[in-house]
């Protein structure tokens with residue numbers, strides 16, 4: 056049975072209407088952060104754009120995620136430097152830092168720029184975080200090393216990196232706001248309308264599907280993963296003032312301003328079954344999340360919501376943005392880090408459609424998967 060996230064239950068005003076009749080110049084498939092960002096950029100440049108979302112805006116991963124707004128891509132910065140080279144790793148990091156600035160500009164109270172804390176669960180992870188810390192420092196990016204953690208983290212973890220410029224999102228509120236801005240700029244946003252690449256009648260089609268890409272554009276090497284999350288009742292005490300994550304991101308949580316804990320991950324409890332596009336929770340993973348809540352809080356608060364979402368991963372964990380077939384473009388494959396990257400890549404794909412050549416596009420070229 057499909058699930059609804061805590062975030063998506065927030066009442067909202069709906070979108071301003073900007074429907075137009077007739078054929079659009081550009082069709083965008085997918086009403087998450089990527090599609091809305093792309094539609095906003097295209098409409099802002101006077102393009103007649105129509106966005107199709109089969110459910111509601113933010114109904115996919117964009118309204119179901121953990122709400123971590125992190126710089127960088129899925130790989131740690133030291134590994135990105137090794138795999139992409141210094142110059143390209145720096146370009147990617149700077150792109151996402153600018154994206155966080157842009158979220159801060161556009162999101163209002165859906166974004167709190169409180170930093171994020173990446174914790175080390177054991178000595179190996181501590182060494183890995185130390186390497187990432189040093190690699191960031193060497194390139195002049197703000198980062199702090201913490202040896203002393205507050206209880207109960209001091210008993211559970213062995214140091215942490217503070218990323219001071221990251222933040223916490225209410226992701227559905229944020230993406231609904233982004234969609235409203237796209238509509239106000241002139242984008243025709245059609246909720247409840249399913250579309251295919253073949254049926255979209257427009258000069259240009261942009262597929263903004265992330266975890267849904269396999270069904271929309273099977274030639275793009277993006278694979279679906281399921282993420283599971285829960286939200287508790289408001290806790291009596293304020294324990295966590297920023298998003299926290301550990302064990303390579305397999306554990307992540309944030310405490311919301313009203314005190315509730317949103318906690319997700321633990322896909323490593325069953326990697327084989329979590330590699331799926333079925334948007335359902337499982338007892339195994341949810342049971343692990345319950346146990347983590349107890350360790351983090353000291354008791355078992357009531358759980359008010361449990362949900363799942365689907366995100367898309369590429370083989371090298373770097374997104375794919377570019378033209379796939381004549382007039383058919385793609386942006387997605389954020390490999391679990393789509394909040395800042397989705398905003399950035401939606402804008403990048405729009406700028407590419409507009410025939411601009413932002414240098415960051417080369418980082419995400421689809422051709423890297425076919426090049427010999």
Ligand SMILES: Cc1cc2nc3c(=O)[nH]c(=O)nc-3n(C[C@H](O)[C@H](O)[C@H](O)COP(=O)(O)OP(=O)(O)OC[C@H]3O[C@@H](n4cnc5c(N)ncnc54)[C@H](O)[C@@H]3O)c2cc1C
Nearest residue numbers: 085087088089109115116117120121123250282364393394
């Ligand atoms: C549980 C979970 C936790 C996560 N946590 C984080 C996090 O804390 N930080 C972070 O940075 N990233 C996180 N991510 C990843 C991030 O949420 C995604 O990468 C990002 O939201 C992708 O945005 P998108 O717009 O590309 O795709 P989506 O938000 O998935 O939007 C794609 C949309 O396309 C629609 N669609 C599909 N097919 C069709 C069709 N045929 N016609 C019309 N519409 C269609 C879908 O309904 C969907 O709404 C998480 C993901 C999940 C699932």
